[in-house]
Amino acid sequence: MAFTSGSNVLLKNIPYQFKDVSLLDNRAYIGGKWLPAESGATFPVFDPEDNVVIFRVANLTDVEVHKAIDAAQTAFLTYKEFSHRKRRQLLHQWITVVKENRDDLAAICTLELGKPITESYVTVDYGLSFLEWFEGEIERLYGETIPAARENNRIFTTREPQGVVAAITPWNSPIAMILRKVGAAIAAGCTVVLKPAPETPMCAIAIAKLFERVGYPAGTLNIVTGDAASSPSIGNELCRNKLVRHLSFTGSTAVGKFLNGECGKSLKKTSMELGGNAPFIVFEDADIQKAVDGLISSKFRSSGQTCVCANRVFVHRSIMSEFAEKLNATQQKTFVYGSVWDPKVNFGPLYSSRGLEKVQKHLEDALANGATVFDKTSNTENQGPNFFPPTILLDCNAETMRFGSEETFGPLAPLVPFDSEEEVLRLANTYESGLASYFYTENISRLWRVAEALDTGMVGVRVGLVSACEQPFGGVKESGIGREGSKFGVEDYTNVKSITVGI
Numbered sequence: 001m002a003f004t005s006g007s008n009v010l011l012k013n014i015p016y017q018f019k020d021v022s023l024l025d026n027r028a029y030i031g032g033k034w035l036p037a038e039s040g041a042t043f044p045v046f047d048p049e050d051n052v053v054i055f056r057v058a059n060l061t062d063v064e065v066h067k068a069i070d071a072a073q074t075a076f077l078t079y080k081e082f083s084h085r086k087r088r089q090l091l092h093q094w095i096t097v098v099k100e101n102r103d104d105l106a107a108i109c110t111l112e113l114g115k116p117i118t119e120s121y122v123t124v125d126y127g128l129s130f131l132e133w134f135e136g137e138i139e140r141l142y143g144e145t146i147p148a149a150r151e152n153n154r155i156f157t158t159r160e161p162q163g164v165v166a167a168i169t170p171w172n173s174p175i176a177m178i179l180r181k182v183g184a185a186i187a188a189g190c191t192v193v194l195k196p197a198p199e200t201p202m203c204a205i206a207i208a209k210l211f212e213r214v215g216y217p218a219g220t221l222n223i224v225t226g227d228a229a230s231s232p233s234i235g236n237e238l239c240r241n242k243l244v245r246h247l248s249f250t251g252s253t254a255v256g257k258f259l260n261g262e263c264g265k266s267l268k269k270t271s272m273e274l275g276g277n278a279p280f281i282v283f284e285d286a287d288i289q290k291a292v293d294g295l296i297s298s299k300f301r302s303s304g305q306t307c308v309c310a311n312r313v314f315v316h317r318s319i320m321s322e323f324a325e326k327l328n329a330t331q332q333k334t335f336v337y338g339s340v341w342d343p344k345v346n347f348g349p350l351y352s353s354r355g356l357e358k359v360q361k362h363l364e365d366a367l368a369n370g371a372t373v374f375d376k377t378s379n380t381e382n383q384g385p386n387f388f389p390p391t392i393l394l395d396c397n398a399e400t401m402r403f404g405s406e407e408t409f410g411p412l413a414p415l416v417p418f419d420s421e422e423e424v425l426r427l428a429n430t431y432e433s434g435l436a437s438y439f440y441t442e443n444i445s446r447l448w449r450v451a452e453a454l455d456t457g458m459v460g461v462r463v464g465l466v467s468a469c470e471q472p473f474g475g476v477k478e479s480g481i482g483r484e485g486s487k488f489g490v491e492d493y494t495n496v497k498s499i500t501v502g503i
């Protein structure tokens with residue numbers, strides 16, 4: 001299927017028939033209207049499977065972003081007066097239309113991210129789980145009563161929506177990351193200007209198309225699209241415009257630090273979900289097959305392209321060879337390669353040639369410094385220009401090789417031997433990142449000791465997957481500020497107001 005009809009454009013034939021082609025708009029969404037860039041400019045979106053252009057999307061500048069923020073502020077003045085029950089009903093309707101359009105949303109995700117279709121359904125359902133969780137939270141945005149020190153005073157608190165939220169979302173899990181941010185902000189009573197990643201704008205547009213059907217005030221959600229070159233001007237407006245009260249960003253630590261600095265100039269609240277470099281530790285007393293299974297999901301999920309993917313794999317020296325053998329055997333059995341539209345396929349290409357280059361650099365650096373590839377994965381030839389197979393490296397050193405200090409964001413599993421708990425904790429906690437960590441042990445004392453000692457916002461103990469709508473998601477140190485998902489994710493978009501009454 002390929003077609004052009006007004007603003008609904010798909011430039012390439014694909015083996016999927018969209019049920020509702022109106023979801024494939026290539027315009028921005030501002031104040032309830034679908035608009036091309038004022039300059040008429042567009043930017044290309046590529047299919048990662050073959051690097052062919054699939055869409056051309058409106059390339060905005062700060063001028064349109066300014067208008068989107070004004071529209072969001074106008075909508076906020078109406079939306080903030082809605083009762084919690086009414087907000088909940090609207091969110092429920094949004095959930096219903098997202099569910100009804102699950103197939104098309106998964107297809108768009110596969111198309112612009114190169115995710116195998118089966119994984120795309122997982123990300124749509126993961127996104128939906130956030131909306132469902134936030135729907136429940138809306139009516140539980142409670143305040144408190146506080147005993148007053150002055151006899152004639154009574155003090156209580158309420159939670160108020162902050163106002164206009166700017167959200168900047170990544171390419172790596174577009175539907176889930178958009179719904180995790182936008183769903184929480186809308187649940188809290190805020191309005192949103194969303195800037196999706198230039199690689200995956202069509203997921204955001206489709207979500208907004210469904211949002212539009214629900215009956216929120218015009219301007220409650222706005223989508224401002226732009227390519228990498230226009231992102232700095234769009235980002236500057238989002239950071240500097242005083243009507244924006246909260247900026248929520250998921251992406252690299254370098255960009256997060258810059259945005260946070262800019263937001264500081266008008267003291268905006270920020271939520272920053274930044275780079276990971278997660279340690280994954282397998283102690284000598286671990287259930288080895290359980291640890292292998294955990295690493296398969298932590299390391300290779302989304303072809304290794306999530307911020308919570310294991311990056312440094314520490315394995316106790318005494319079990320290294322057994323672990324490596326089992327890991328290799330399990331990954332050979334687990335992954336199926338081929339067209340991302342084939343429901344049996346569960347491992348796809350990287351998102352772009354940029355992603356591929358980084359993984360290749362980390363591999364070359366490790367090999368140049370003494371690492372070796374463990375039994376090259378078979379059946380992975382001719383999988384397209386951005387494909388990188390699951391690769392296990394032996395004889396690695398996290399202190400001297402590049403993967404040790406930088407997130408690889410790809411399916412490279414460097415196994416680093418260690419000899420003691422003290423040593424591995426020092427290595428795991430060395431860097432400034434502190435998003436997720438994982439470890440496997442069957443020793444109950446060690447379980448508590450290590451969980452408490454790991455300096456990360458999230459710890460997976462005997463699990464390779466921590467992400468869930470009810471789990472507070474976020475990091476410490478240079479991995480971020482704030483928590484997404486869970487009750488904290490909604491509270492993050494509210495201000496606590498204290499009201500003192502004299503009687």
Ligand SMILES: O=CCCC(=O)O
Nearest residue numbers: 172173306307308467
């Ligand atoms: O990569 C960012 C987050 C993915 C997840 O929520 O597991």
